[in-house]
Amino acid sequence: MTATTPARTGDAGRGILDKAADENFPVAPFFLPRAWRDDLMAVYGFARLVDDIGDGDLAPGGDDARLLGVSPAEADDRLALLDAFEADLARVFDGTPHHPLLRRLQPTVRRRDLAPEPFLGLIAANRQDQLVTRYETYDDLLAYCELSANPVGRLVLAVTGTSTPERIRLSDAICTALQIVEHLQDVAEDLGRDRIYLPAVDMKRFHVQEADLARKTAGASVRALVAYEAQRARDLLNEGAPLVGSVHGRLKLLLAGFVAGGRAAIAAIAAAEYDVLPGPPKPGKGRLLREVGLTLRGEG
Numbered sequence: 503m504t505a506t507t508p509a510r511t512g513d514a515g516r517g518i519l520d521k522a523a524d525e526n527f528p529v530a531p532f533f534l535p536r537a538w539r540d541d542l543m544a545v546y547g548f549a550r551l552v553d554d555i556g557d558g559d560l561a562p563g564g565d566d567a568r569l570l571g572v573s574p575a576e577a578d579d580r581l582a583l584l585d586a587f588e589a590d591l592a593r594v595f596d597g598t599p600h601h602p603l604l605r606r607l608q609p610t611v612r613r614r615d616l617a618p619e620p621f622l623g624l625i626a627a628n629r630q631d632q633l634v635t636r637y638e639t640y641d642d643l644l645a646y647c648e649l650s651a652n653p654v655g656r657l658v659l660a661v662t663g664t665s666t667p668e669r670i671r672l673s674d675a676i677c678t679a680l681q682i683v684e685h686l687q688d689v690a691e692d693l694g695r696d697r698i699y700l701p702a703v704d705m706k707r708f709h710v711q712e713a714d715l716a717r718k719t720a721g722a723s724v725r726a727l728v729a730y731e732a733q734r735a736r737d738l739l740n741e742g743a744p745l746v747g748s749v750h751g752r753l754k755l756l757l758a759g760f761v762a763g764g765r766a767a768i769a770a771i772a773a774a775e776y777d778v779l780p781g782p783p784k785p786g787k788g789r790l791l792r793e794v795g796l797t798l799r800g801e802g
Contacts, residue, residue, distance in 0.1 A: 531759065533752050541610040541661045547603040548591075549624055549654055555583045556628030557695065569601045580632050588625050591618065614661050620653030635697045640734070643701055644678060651681035655760075662753050669749075675742030676760055682735040683767045686728055687782035689715055700727060717779060725776040732768050732776065739764045746797055754798070762793035769793070 530542040551566070553559075558580060560566045567577035570586035577583075593599040594608045595618055610616065627650035637643045655673035659665040685692065685699035692699060693715050700710070708727040715724065739761055746757045766785035774783040785793075 531756065534756060535752070537613075538662060541614060542658065544603075544607045544610040545654070545657045545661065548607050548621060551601070551603050552584070552587060552624050552628050555580060555587060556631045566601065571600060581629065584625055584629055584632075588622070591621055591625070594621075610661070614663075616657065616660055620657050620660075623649045623653040631697065636702060637699060638702045640701045640704065643682070643699060646699075647678040647681045648674070651677040658756075664749055664753065669745055672742045672745035672748070675738045676745060676757075676764070679735040679738035679742065680760070680764045682731060682738070683764050683771075686731055686735070686771055686778055687767065687784075689728070689778050690781065700731065704730065715779070720777040720779045724779070728771065728776040728778055732771055735764065736768055739768075743797060743800075747800060755794075758794050758797040761797045762790055765793045765797070766790040 529546045530539040532539075534542070555566070558578075560583075564574060564577045567574070567583060567586075570583060570590055572579075572583055572586045587601075590599045590601050590604050594604050594611055599605050599608060627646065630646060630649065634646075637646065652674040655677040656665070656670055659669055659673055682699075689698075689700070693712075698705075698712065698715065700715075704727060705711075708730065709723045710727050714721060717724075720728070743761050746754055746761060749757060766789045767783075769789055770783040770785040771778060
């Protein structure tokens with residue numbers, strides 16, 4: 503395989519890449535140059551696979567574990583899978599990786615001269631998910647987002663050749679906001695995995711108990727807490743939004759889509775009166791398009 507020939511993904515990776523359509527933001531929309539789309543999908547495949555390992559959401563049958571060299575006896579051991587995944591990532595930079603999604607990633611890494619640190623951060627975040635299931639303070643949650651979300655934005659900037667210290671700072675704000683929004687949408691799902699990403703200090707402030715998060719619908723205290731965290735995410739999106747105006751052309755539209763996706767998701771949460779417990783509120787395409795327009799005009 504050369505640095506200019508995308509690897510064939512195979513059945514083990516195709517279903518993972520299909521999940522791109524379910525994200526709050528555009529992953530690799532049609533209007534981007536083909537080379538960017540291919541590289542962004544390769545990065546997405548890595549990020550989605552490591553999340554699926556950390557969440558225990560791998561496709562049944564054990565194909566991913568087998569590809570990573572994990573024995574059937576350890577196929578359900580998420581930490582063992584993450585260790586094997588990190589070892590396969592090392593082969594992306596020096597060797598031939600085993601998993602098809604990592605083989606697909608290798609030409610991108612070489613073509614864009616990507617560093618291993620953002621990828622390692624995403625693996626570290628998923629390791630943390632196996633060991634830390636509650637966050638005491640908002641600062642603790644921000645430190646988690648530094649691993650779980652911010653590397654994605656940094657990789658987008660690296661793939662498009664637009665990284666600067668200021669753009670990275672703005673991107674970090676946007677990515678942290680998107681992670682917080684996802685946590686708000688998925689409160690019930692995360693609780694089912696024995697994880698709570700609402701800071702304990704804030705839960706105490708709003709008189710929310712863990713049992714309140716297990717109800718079918720949210721009471722007033724939970725709604726007030728979700729509204730408070732949603733405002734934090736909105737403020738972070740506003741802080742990071744100048745990133746959109748710092749670039750031009752099709753990249754500007756892509757980054758506007760990221761910001762607009764977060765804003766539209768927050769609007770959907772607000773429209774549900776901050777009751778996220780029945781399931782994740784999702785924005786319609788019309789709302790998303792309106793938010794894209796506002797973001798491109800520097801409004802919102």
